[in-house]
Amino acid sequence: MDTTSFTKKSIGGTTTMEPALTPPPIAHTQTTFAKKPSLGAIKSKSKKRDIPEGLWVKCPACETMIFDKELDENLKVCSKCNHHFPIGSRERIHSLVETCTFEEMDASMTSVDMLNFKGVATYKSKLEAYKKNTMLKDAVVTGLCKIGEHRAALGVMDFNFLGGSMGSVVGEKLTRLIERGTEKGWPVIIISTSGGARMYEGMFSLMQMAKTSAALAYHAQKRLPYISVLTHPTTAGVMASYASLGDLILAEPGAMIGFAGPRVIKDTTQAELPPGFQTAEFLLDHGLIDAIVPRKEMKSQLIAHLNFLTAGKKTAAAA
Ligand SMILES: [Zn+2]
Numbered sequence: 001m002d003t004t005s006f007t008k009k010s011i012g013g014t015t016t017m018e019p020a021l022t023p024p025p026i027a028h029t030q031t032t033f034a035k036k037p038s039l040g041a042i043k044s045k046s047k048k049r050d051i052p053e054g055l056w057v058k059c060p061a062c063e064t065m066i067f068d069k070e071l072d073e074n075l076k077v078c079s080k081c082n083h084h085f086p087i088g089s090r091e092r093i094h095s096l097v098e099t100c101t102f103e104e105m106d107a108s109m110t111s112v113d114m115l116n117f118k119g120v121a122t123y124k125s126k127l128e129a130y131k132k133n134t135m136l137k138d139a140v141v142t143g144l145c146k147i148g149e150h151r152a153a154l155g156v157m158d159f160n161f162l163g164g165s166m167g168s169v170v171g172e173k174l175t176r177l178i179e180r181g182t183e184k185g186w187p188v189i190i191i192s193t194s195g196g197a198r199m200y201e202g203m204f205s206l207m208q209m210a211k212t213s214a215a216l217a218y219h220a221q222k223r224l225p226y227i228s229v230l231t232h233p234t235t236a237g238v239m240a241s242y243a244s245l246g247d248l249i250l251a252e253p254g255a256m257i258g259f260a261g262p263r264v265i266k267d268t269t270q271a272e273l274p275p276g277f278q279t280a281e282f283l284l285d286h287g288l289i290d291a292i293v294p295r296k297e298m299k300s301q302l303i304a305h306l307n308f309l310t311a312g313k314k315t316a317a318a319a
Helices: 002-010 025-050 068-073 089-096 123-134 168-184 199-221 262-269 280-285 295-318
Strands: 056-058 065-067 103-105 140-147 150-157 188-194 226-234 248-251
Touching: 056 068, 065 068, 089 140, 089 150, 089 295, 103 168, 123 199, 140 168, 140 295, 150 168, 150 295, 168 188, 168 199, 199 226, 226 295, 248 280, 248 295
Parallel strands: 150 188, 188 226, 226 248
Antiparallel strands: 056 065, 103 140, 140 150
């Protein structure tokens, strides 16, 4: 009987359609299904009239509808629950560096289909499609910039380009960036987001882990700082190389950080995973990262950390 009263309520205005008799239990579902589409159609029609499509985004965390422009102005952070939406590399650079100080490096470097990879689609066709849709050449943008008073070498990954996967271009661009930072005696900052190595490039992709790590080792030998910022998600080959090598490792709130996915780990270890496993908050508690920094505070925090990390150098230069 409960179900019957629920059905009555849900059809609200269309009471005339209601059968006089309580329908038998099997017919319940049929009645609900038969009437729902007409209600849905009315609802969606009125919604379409009021709200133009594509202007509102539903927050996946608190389900609030957020006006697109408001979300952009808030650096893609939900103002209700502080959920951090993904943000493109260009927008992120804009939010961090001083106006007009970003000099991009290797802007035209693109991947070559060395393995002649053919899957459901060829690697070549994938690259072309992503270049067209994202207006990017690959999954990282690198360059020299000024953040506060500090000159720095900055690399920002973009998840929109093939899941931020690390192929030979990502590895090469980051290595050149690190080497330039070392050469100039500037700090290096890399903001990561990645699903890991790019399978279309096989071993060439895995080699980038060693290459970027070696460049960072030379950078460290010169006693120059490297700050790694982990954003949602940073996993696999990227996390297992340069992303976890920072003198300081910062992360955005709620970011998923790890090597293999939770399902793989669960299947391999046959153990229950603790709550919050692989989140930035969990890893802060366990000492893998140094701080969680909300996106809106990232610039000021980076400046504060750079002040601290380069203080010794300034004193030595003054003496
Ligand atoms: Zn929210």
